[in-house]
Amino acid sequence: MTATVPDARPPGRRERKKQRTREALVDAAFALFAEKGFDATTVEEIADAVDVSSRTFFRYFASKEDVALTFQDEQLRAVLTVLAERPADEPIMTALRRTVVQVARACESGELGFTPERFQCLITMTADSPALSAGSLEHTQRKQTLLTEVIAERMGLDPATDMRPHIVAATATGAFRTAAEAHNSPSMGYPSLAEAADAAFAILEQDLNTR
Template sequence: MNSPNDQGGLRARKKQRTRAALIDAGLDLFLANGYEATTIDEIAAAVEVSSRTFFRYFAGKEDVALAKGVEFDELVLDALAARPADEPPLISLRHALLDVLRESAADSGVQRFLSTQHLINKTPALLAGNLRRAAGTEERLTAEIAKRQGLDLAEDMRPRVLVGAVWGAFRIGLETTCADPSREVGRMVELVEQAIDLATAGIPQRWGGDPRSW
C-alpha cells in the first residue's frame, strides 16, 4: 500500500511531466507555425489535456515560450550561490554562467532552445517579455553578488555594473549564435565566453574598498 508521501511524490512527478510536455509541445508548435498563429487550445490538444489544465501551469503562451530561459536563469542563480564564499565576484559569476551554459550545451534539446531564442528575438511581444525576465534575473544576481561582498547597493554600484556587463555579454553571445542559421552549440559557448572576456576586460578579480573604483 502506498504511503501518503509516495502518492504526493507521484502527483508531483506527474505535474512535472505534464508541464514539461506542454513546454515541448508549445515550442514545437511555435517553431513550426509561428508564435502568433499558435493557440493555447492547440498546445493543450497536443498533450491531450484541456485548456483549463494548461492554465493550471501557465498564465499564457508567453510563459511557455520563455520557460526554458527561466529554467536556465534559475540554474545560474543556484550555481552562483554555490560558489565558494571567498571567491572574487567576477570569477564566481563567470564560472556560474559558463558552467551552466556548458552543461546546457550537452542537452539534446539545446538546438531547439537556440531556435526558440531566435524566434523570441524576432517576435516583439516575446522580446519584451524576455527583456523583463532578463532584468529580473539581473536584479537577483546583483543582490547575490552584493550579499557575498557585504555591500549595500544603495552605496555601491559595482555589483550592478558587474552583473550588467556579464549578463549583457551573455545576451550578445547568444544572439550572435542564434543569428547564424547553423547555430553550432560549441560556437555558442565560445562566443559567450569571448563576449564576457571583452565586457569584463580591466575589471580586477578583487575589488578595493572605494566604491567609486574597482
C-alpha cells in the same frame, strides 16, 4: 531539542498528474514552435495538442511566452548555484565569466533537463520574435534581484545602499543577451553560445574586474 526532519514523501497522485500535464504542455508547445514558429502558434493549439482546454493551460502558464521561457528559470538557478560555489577570492567578473560559460555549455549539451535542440529552439525564437524577446527581457529583469544578491554577497557589499552589485548584475545580463545575439548572427562566427558568452565576458573582465 528534536531536529525537524524534512518531509521526504514522494509527491502524491494529484501532484504527479499535474506535473505530467505541465510537461506535456511544454512538449507540445515546443513541437508546435519548431513546426510553425513562435508567433504563429496559439495557446488553443498547444492545449488541443494535449487534449485539454485553454482554461486548463492557463492554470499552468500565464501565456505562451511563459511556456517558452520556462527554461530561463532553470538557467538562472544553475547560474546562482555555480556562482555561489566559485572561489571567494576570484574577481567578480572572472567568476561570472566562468559561471556563465559553464552553464551555457551545460545547456547546449543537455545537462540541465532539456535537450540541446530545445535550447537552440528557444535561442532562435527569442532572436526572431519581438514579442518573445520582450518577454525574455521582462522575465530577466524580474529575476535580476536574485543575481544581484549573490553578487553583492561575493563583493561584500550591501545592495540596499550600494549600486555596484546592481550595476554588475545588469552588465552581466546584458552581456549574456548580447552573446546570444552574436551566436545567432552568422557574421559573428560563434558556433556555440558558450563561445560567444566567453568572448563577451572576456571584454568585461578586461575593463571591469574588481573584487
